[in-house]
Amino acid sequence: MTEIITANVLGAATSRAFPLGLSAPLHGDPATVVNVAVWAPELSELIVYFRPPGSEWRAVKLPEFSDGVHHGVLEGMPIGSHYGFASEDVDPATAQLLLDPYARAIDQEAEHLLGIRMFSGFDWGNETSPHTPWRDSVIYEAHIKGLTQLHPEIPAEIRGSYAGLAHPAMIKHLSELGVTAVELLPIHAHLDEQHLRDSGLPNYWGYNTIGYFAPHAGYASAAALAAGPQAVQDEFKGMVKLLHAAGIEVILDVVYNHTAEGKRYEPALSWRGLAEKRYYRFHDDHYLDTTGCGNTLDFSEPKVIQMALDSLRYWVEEFHVDGFRFDLAVTLGRDAANNFNPQHPFLVAASADRALSGVKLISEPWDVGHDGWQTGRFPVGWVDWNDHFRDSVRDFWLADQASMAAGGSGGGLARLADALSGSSRLFAASGRSQLASVNMITAHDGFALADLVAYNGKHNEANREDNRDGSDNNRSWNHGVEGITEDAGVLAGRAQSSRNLMATLLLSLGVPMITAGDELGKSQGGNNNAYCQDNEISWLDWSSVDETMLGTTRRMIKLRKEYLSAQPSTYPARDESSYLHWFDASGHPLSPEQWQDGSQRVLQMLLGSPGGMMDGLVIFNATGGEVAVTLPALGEPGDEGRRYEYRFGTGADYPQGQGAIFGPGDSARLSPNTITIYKA
The missing domain is CATH 2.60.40.1180 (Golgi alpha-mannosidase II)
Known part of the structure; x- marks a missing residue:
């Protein structure tokens, strides 16, 4: 076993209980000396196991304990050192050490997950954020890999990577389309769930975070991976820099509602081994799950709020990102009684924090807990995904049309007009205007636009769950034939409906969000839950582009900008606004x-x-x-x-x-x- 020593506090030097994670020491050479602070209030002691590059494992017990934080100053831990924690003497070569929740990089190629000490620095040059006003924003939701994996103009060695998104061919498409921001599906380090591994499938979307401060290494190019974690970080930063130069903002989809540790009694990887009953929400002796993912982070715990805020600040200050879309955001606003509170400390702090000033904050305003639907109730400073808009527009152009085609009747005009006006009354209740409405027809979760008009039901057999997964309430219409057809009349009707849906989205007040591929006519073959499909089902097929749909989308974005030019930059909260x-x-x-x-x-x-x-x-x-x-x-x-x-x-x-x-x-x-x- 590795000999355990007590941290050397360098004589007069003292360690600090803040900031959490690894930070520069008060004294000593920061190249090899580091302050370590870990919140683990339920553990009587905590041992740091670390391995400097090219050296053997070392073990140091943190000597100080302040308000639940174990801390100490370590010598001989240079940049690039791998590390983890344990509460007892273990063999670091065979045991899964506990990950630092604040690890800036994670070695996901090793047999066990390990944190890596990183250097903070990058040549940003004269880079500046576009700071696009909400009224002028057009969001493009995309997956790092799926967007670029099949693009013929992007070199093969960088397809599917951060560098691929930053390639001139990709930036040209985004700029000519007219979007102002890319909203990236999770790029935080994440893992595949056990049930997917058992099925031989991956978690393609990435909503299963294992590190809130570490970029997912799997989206780096092969060259960056070979060069090491610093190169991975630099590739991500280079992507942001080039997108900003093109006037395009970068928004991250973040998953602070649950972690990759899964259901209770699965192996402890980080939070569960450090402070399970403080990090996670419990009812009696069971997890109280409002996410449907096996566990729920407890946002009535101040340290959980601190971790999320520290993570947000880090991505803004270190990676220069422009905003965040919060997955299952209602969970982040639940109090100690598990009730949603629009004035929850986290929601207020995120919109009031100085470091996050001007950053776009987008809620997915629901979860699977009681009173989980909260669209329109988030506080000033936040904007919400508007499912009212999605459902109303789908009903008007698809469900109603299907009903009329079968001899029935359609719905009235009121819901469509409400959607076109940005659901102003819905958001006025929280003191916000139409600009708090992120309008969408589709998102990553659900049918692609081309499938909305081609399928009445989901076809998720490739997910290996016997087509049980995914929503059955799609408000779609196949125009008389399910799926692929050569019937010219059916194809013309589908194309017409697709253009109507896209035009309605881009003519409405609020902030439009386009799902990557909808402008190209991308189909997923009727799969409305392609979260585990890292293949041609999910990847954009650039060899088969619907030029008419692409032209319509480009033209509508230009018309939107033209028609809004005389409108106010924001809308006062009154009916005639x-x-x-x-x-x-x-x-x-x-x-x-x-x-x-x-x-x-x-x-x-x-x-x-x-x-x-x-x-x-x-x-x-x-x-x-x-x-x-x-x-x-x-x-x-x-x-x-x-x-x-x-x-x-x-x-x-x-x-x-x-x-x-x-x-x-x-x-x-x-x-x-x-x-x-x-x-x-």
């Missing part, structure tokens, strides 16, 4: 009865601005036939001089008549199931 006006097919304001009438399927939306100018007119024809629509007139002074220029439409016949001029009261004939856009 959206400057939207609504009319029926005859050009008259809709009556209360019309809003709720399921037979009403034509809606005209006139976009205004603070100065009273009318900037654009959008007409939604969700009927199955061609309709004649009378363009509206408001009857205000100067209104008689207004003209409408036909700029874009989602119909296949869009180019015909482009540039045509209409006046108020003129009649325009609109194709079935289309969106038509005019510039005022």
Whole structure:
């Protein structure tokens, strides 16, 4: 066994109980001397096992204990040393040491997981964050590997990596598309769950974190991996630097609600061995699980809040990221009684912290616990994924259309208008405006856009769970044929619906989020839970691009920016703040009865601005036939001089008549199931 000694505190030097993890000592050469601090209040002693590069294992007992933190100063632990902890004498060559929750890098290639002491430093040059205002933001949710693995213009040796995302070909696509931020599925170090390993499948999405301060080494290029953990960090930072140079922000999807330690009584890897009953939420002697993942971090514990805040600050200050999307964020706002509190200390601290000032904070506003749905209730400083928007728009263009195709009726116009206006009333209750709404049609979790219009049911057989996993409530419509077809009429209908969904997303107030691949026509073969598919099911196929869909998405983002140019940079919380006006097919304001009438399927939306100018007119024809629509007139002074220029439409016949001029009261004939856009 390794001989255990007591930490050398270098004579007069004293160790500190903060910051947690490894930090520079008060005295001594920081190249080989380090302060170690670990919160483990339930352990009577803690031993640090470390192995300097090219040397043997050493063991040092931390001599100090302050408020639950074991700490000491270690000599002979240079940069690159591997380390871990134990509460008793073990053989570090064969035992799984406890990982430092604050480890800056994790050796995931070793037989056992080990932390690595890292150097902090990178040449950022003149890099600056774009700091894109919320109103001008268009988010692009993507997976590091899936986005670039099959891209033919990216060199094979960096496909699927941080460097691959930073390649000029990828930045060119993002810039030409018009998105302002990439939101990356988890890049924190993560592990595969045991049930997936037993099935021979990986956790492709990465929502199973083992290190909140360490980038996932599996997304580094082969060259960076061979060069070591410092090169992995530098590759990630280089990616951020190049994206920022292109005006694109980097948002990280983070998973602070549970850890990779899984269900209770599975092996202790870190938190469970250090302070299980303080890190995790318990009921009696069992885990209280609001995540569905086997364990739940207890955010009524101050040290858990501290760990999450320290992690956020680290990624902002050290890696220059621009924001975070919080997985199952309701769990992060649950108090000691397990109730959600919008003024929870973590939620307030994250939005008020000086280091996080100006950083984008995005909640996934639900979990699987009681009262787990909290969309619209997060505090000022946060924005929410808006499932109201997702469901309303899917219903209007898909579920309602399926019902009408089968001889039934559709829903009214009220829910669509609410979505188009950014669900203003939903967010006003928490003192926020439409800019607190992150609008989406799809996300990583669920059907791809192309599958929403091609499948009535999920097809998750490849996940090896007998198609039991994934949602059955998709609000999708296969247009008459399930899955792959060569029927030209069905394919045309699917393409039309896809364009309508994308256009609705990009014409709505709030912050749009596009799922990577939807602009290309990407399909997952009907798999709506591809979390374990690290293969062509999930990867973007750049050799098969729907050019019409790509062109529509690019054009709609440009029109969005043009129409918003005269709008206020934020919206005051009052009903008229959206400057939207609504009319029926005859050009008259809709009556209360019309809003709720399921037979009403034509809606005209006139976009205004603070100065009273009318900037654009959008007409939604969700009927199955061609309709004649009378363009509206408001009857205000100067209104008689207004003209409408036909700029874009989602119909296949869009180019015909482009540039045509209409006046108020003129009649325009609109194709079935289309969106038509005019510039005022």
